[in-house]
Amino acid sequence: MHVVTIQERQDKYVKKHNAAIRSYSEMSLLGRKIANVLLYNAYPNLTAQSIHTISISQLLNLLSLKTHDYQKLKHSIKQLMSTIIEWDVGKKEKITINIEDDKLFNSKENWKACTLLSSVQINGTIIKYEYSEVLRELFYQPSFYSKISLCIQSKFRSAYAISLYENCLSYLNCGTTGWLDIVAFRKIMGVHSSQYQIFRDLNRRVLQPAIKEVNKVSNIEVTCETKKIARVVSYIKLCISHKKVDVEKEIYHQNSSDLFEKLINYGASKNQAKSWVITYGEIYIKEKLDLIKNSTITIKNPIAFLNKAIKENWSGLKIKPQVYENKQVYEKQYLSQEENITWFKSLTDNEKIKLLDRATFIFPMLTVHMEYQKIKILDEKFINSNIFTMFMQILNRNNI
DNA sequence: GCATGATCAGTTAAGTTTAG
DNA sequence: CTAAACTTAACTGATCATGC
Numbered sequence: 001m002h003v004v005t006i007q008e009r010q011d012k013y014v015k016k017h018n019a020a021i022r023s024y025s026e027m028s029l030l031g032r033k034i035a036n037v038l039l040y041n042a043y044p045n046l047t048a049q050s051i052h053t054i055s056i057s058q059l060l061n062l063l064s065l066k067t068h069d070y071q072k073l074k075h076s077i078k079q080l081m082s083t084i085i086e087w088d089v090g091k092k093e094k095i096t097i098n099i100e101d102d103k104l105f106n107s108k109e110n111w112k113a114c115t116l117l118s119s120v121q122i123n124g125t126i127i128k129y130e131y132s133e134v135l136r137e138l139f140y141q142p143s144f145y146s147k148i149s150l151c152i153q154s155k156f157r158s159a160y161a162i163s164l165y166e167n168c169l170s171y172l173n174c175g176t177t178g179w180l181d182i183v184a185f186r187k188i189m190g191v192h193s194s195q196y197q198i199f200r201d202l203n204r205r206v207l208q209p210a211i212k213e214v215n216k217v218s219n220i221e222v223t224c225e226t227k228k229i230a231r232v233v234s235y236i237k238l239c240i241s242h243k244k245v246d247v248e249k250e251i252y253h254q255n256s257s258d259l260f261e262k263l264i265n266y267g268a269s270k271n272q273a274k275s276w277v278i279t280y281g282e283i284y285i286k287e288k289l290d291l292i293k294n295s296t297i298t299i300k301n302p303i304a305f306l307n308k309a310i311k312e313n314w315s316g317l318k319i320k321p322q323v324y325e326n327k328q329v330y331e332k333q334y335l336s337q338e339e340n341i342t343w344f345k346s347l348t349d350n351e352k353i354k355l356l357d358r359a360t361f362i363f364p365m366l367t368v369h370m371e372y373q374k375i376k377i378l379d380e381k382f383i384n385s386n387i388f389t390m391f392m393q394i395l396n397r398n399n400i
Numbered sequence: 401g402c403a404t405g406a407t408c409a410g411t412t413a414a415g416t417t418t419a420g
Numbered sequence: 421c422t423a424a425a426c427t428t429a430a431c432t433g434a435t436c437a438t439g440c
Contacts, residue, residue: 157403157404158403158404158405159404160404160405196405196406196407198407198429198430199429199430200429200430200431200432201406201407201408203430203431204431204432205404205405205406205407206405209404233429233430
């Protein structure tokens, strides 16, 4: 069997199930980073094998760490064995947070739970770790996941910030978390009930610094609003959007720095190089660079050659520019709000209820939003609410 | 020394109660 | 009804502990 190696993949992103994101809430900064790297390393062979290996140097490389404190690493890895991932597997298959009094927790549902890693072994410089079968199934094709960049995660210095980042990513498509009560917010941030009992401290020491750090180091922009009941801040709403500039920076610094160097060496300006990579994709540009490299004749003006090769897709190669593919997907997926309303109105009540089951399975927080706004799927006001937009996005009937 | 996590004291703002 | 007094929570500044 062919085993895919890390080097064969260029994008260092890990698909992380939202059940895992929530279950990681009490983990340390390093533990969370390691868990993501281990999943990234195992992912290509996740279904094929239960035991995966990674060298310590590879792990440190993916963590962007230079430490030699192996005791600390060992402790953090061991911590993963006591991290419990819990999710429901009943008809509704809701994902729950592993805290008993959580709103989503329902003792009538069937649920599964297991530790993140079922075993760990260190042989010299090689770490062997094992995922249980149920977890491998859950993680391999997660129905609702966030794509976490290992490069961005390595920049985080605070556990609260990385927790906020991962949780916000799950809400990126909706653009907002909706109004979360403080208790729910504390849970997702991993703030114990004994800590920061006064909002002023929670705000100043957890919320604000975490937002500041996420906005500084990540590819998303987070703002927050609070709602008071009487004089007490009782709800927090986080608004999340893409941060375009940083995505470009990330491409420049992380994935394509070699490619940029080559393009600049051939005489391209920084802006031109950046524009090509962002517009056409790294693989496509590399392919055109290879044309110059493999050319039997001397190319007098490589940049002019590249420019034309890129724009006219010279050599009829297999890879098409990403921009065109993305455009097709975009046009295919996009539906207007009116089209969604018409479609929704054409459904029977039974079909609507089934869809709600599907949507809450994909995005459990939908239940909380609906309960909070006191909206039911069969209500007439449902189609005019922001929940409807969220609902359509969850069902992938919008341009996500 | 610096970053981060945690807590406290004084001040300010806003809501509630009560005396006139 | 009104305004002063009271209560409560947020804001701000400061300090301490811990780990790197």
